[in-house]
Amino acid sequence: MESTIVKGVNVLELLVRSRGSVRLSVIAEELKLPKSGVHRLLGTLIELGFVQQDADSGRYSTTLKLWEWGQNIIADHPAKRAAAPYMQELHRLTQETINLLVLDGDEVLFLDKILAARPLRFSTQPGSRALAVMTAPGKAMLAHEPDAEQIIQHSIATRPRAQGLDPRQIMADLEEVRTKGYTSANGSWTVGICSYGAPIMGRDGRAAAAISVTAPTERVDPAKDAQIVEALLYTCARIAETVGEL
Structure with missing residues (x-):
């Protein structure tokens, strides 16, 4: 009872x-x-x-x-405290929407956001959740979870939106994160939206959080793609250094 x-x-x-x-x-x-x-x-x-x-x-x-209580809690979150100034710089460099997320079970939780001057038609808000397997930043964090395969299988078995996803492709995406340091998605969660995700690594070898850059596909050409990736990886590396000091 x-x-x-x-x-x-x-x-x-x-x-x-x-x-x-x-x-x-x-x-x-x-x-x-x-x-x-x-x-x-x-x-x-x-x-x-x-x-x-x-x-x-x-x-x-x-x-x-x-x-009010939530604001007091989130203000002291190590990843949010460490990420805030670097997110501003990443936003300045890319001129696109920047998100800070953490992994919670098989979901990602949005902690912070900086909107682009020309915002997306669809945009999540801090406090929103999404399935980790369906987002680039979610995969960026799952790539460093020891039980990632079990989390993926659970999502596919229990979450209607995840049914039909190919677990082998998801595992390949996680390997891409481990190899390249980031992953990207083009319309896998929202049609017409490019999303890039990279982990903020903690001292224990797992991702303490992740940063994502999202933009409409029509704004991303090969040059912009390369710029986003370079700026994202640099930003996550700098934040990871700061998180380790907190």
């Missing part, structure tokens, strides 16, 4: 992912919990300052308290 804490966290997660206000009945139905129990949980979360209720509609939504 789930504890009250677990149920409360599940309610919070549902509200966060809904990106808007939600009726009590919808929460109860989604979580398969009795309305009376959900009402008590929401009352506690309101008292603690995590949830608010709209007086007119009666719907529930999260407050900014989670964001």
Whole structure:
């Protein structure tokens, strides 16, 4: 039986992912919990300052308290602290969108982003997640995971978007990272978008994080491709030196 804490966290997660206000009945139905129990949980979360209720509609939504806590946590993340100035320089050199990501299970979590002056039609936000096997930076980090093959097999077996992917091709992409220091993807996650990913290596031989450069394919010719790769590898190497000192 789930504890009250677990149920409360599940309610919070549902509200966060809904990106808007939600009726009590919808929460109860989604979580398969009795309305009376959900009402008590929401009352506690309101008292603690995590949830608010709209007086007119009666719907529930999260407050900014989670964001406030998250900002305090992310500000002290070693990779984010080390990467910030170098991401600015990489953005200046490439004039494209720069992302900082970490690996979390079989997903990548976006920690930070600098948008291009002419941003992409589709763009993730800090706090967004994506399947690691479907992104260049995800593969850049998986290449240095000792259980990478198991992570890949799990994603293909359990994630609808990953079904149909060729594990042999993914393993070949990981070998490319280990050989060349980076990998790239052209439209594998989002059509019309080029993505380059390289790891920020930690002292333990695993990737502490990864940097990606994303750009519309029409903006990337062979010369721009070479420029992005050179700047990305240099940036990740410099950040890795700083991470090792933190």
